[in-house]
Amino acid sequence: MSLIAATHLKKVYGVGETAVTALNGVSLQVEPGEFVAIMGPSGCGKSTLLHLLGGLDRPTSGSVMIDGHNLSDLSDAKLTEIRRRRIGFIFQFFNLIPVLNALENAALPITLDGVKPAEAKARAAEWLDKVGLEGRSDHRPDQLSGGQQQRVAVARALVADPALVLADEPTGNLDTHSSEEIAGLLRQVANDWGRAVVIVTHDPRIAAYADRIIFLKDGAVVDETVLEPRGSSNGRNAELAGR
């Protein structure tokens, strides 16, 4: 079963003359362990799509299934719970809390969810290790580089053990080298740690880390390309071309 199954998503902002159709019939599926990049010109609806997939906003029509839950059927309270437990978010500007150290920042989502502080910290410490930040637990965000702050944000996104990680321009504020490190880490999150990862990016070098790139234009999917491991016989692309 696909981890994400979005069908005929439409999103219209506003009403009447000033209405803007941000998404116009987008369908897509993402499997566990898959790393997908969404690309397209500014204003084509990438962030809108990510918000709908993450349950941060509701579609005008169409449906989003995440991990077996149809988000449209859920009450706001239930939606918030799914979002907190099953979905991790990563943002362009890291969004860490300045007065908390790396460990406290990474532990925050489960601390808020009622996990005991000692256990929350132990789990956060494990993720900080995995993202390559051992020894930085007690550094505050202003004592970390941009790339390190984004690693804290990746640990924070994973601490609740989500099935899905969503990131809007996660490397938009980083230099080329740190960007590629974060892209490599996100690839690991998907391919090695089995999460579904969906990112929005404008950067071809970051998109090249993905397993699949989806191209949006004017609120619709206009193209899709599967990046095969080296030397494979392009099975998925052949399949896509045949559809």
Added chain:
Amino acid sequence: MSVRNAILGLLADHPRHGYELRAAFEALAGGAALWSVKPAQVYTTLARLEEGGLVAQDSVEQDGGPEKHIYSLTPAGQAELADWFASGVPAEHQRDEFFVKLMLSLSTEVASPYRVLQAQRSKLYQELHDLTTRRNRADPRRELAQIFLLDKSIMHLEADLRWLDLIEARLDDIRRQPLPRPTPRPRGRPKIGIRNSRNEEPGYKANTSP
């Protein structure tokens, strides 16, 4: 040109056999998969260099086997090599097969230019993915030079992909413009004194007449 100059450079280090030159060149240039040369090309180049007095050939008797030819650099060859090192190499302005394909798709009904763009983008992303994987697997403690060569290709692919986005964004505008056509060449023998060689060269100019 590059193979010729590389041979001069390799011989400056020490005299070598033809087959040794070929293997050394391929290793330096990034591997045979990237830039392979045929033995014949090496030997023709050596013959020309010898004719021009830039390299000299010694025959060495081998006990039992056929005699071997060893090439070395002459003083003229050394001067030529120094000139090469002292001057810059022009940037590669590649003839672009994709561009020709795109222009043809605009002028025929055979293929949609959007599809042509998408196919190209897919292909370039696949290459970028492969190169990135290779670069990330290379060991910076032993293969730094190779990593930088891969980086060069990665940066060029990135530029090509951004260029495709620019074209895609303006494709409808491009379609509205007339396709480039050769300017008609005057028939018969050109009249000396009237023909302006710059302006009448068959060129790559947009023809505004339908």
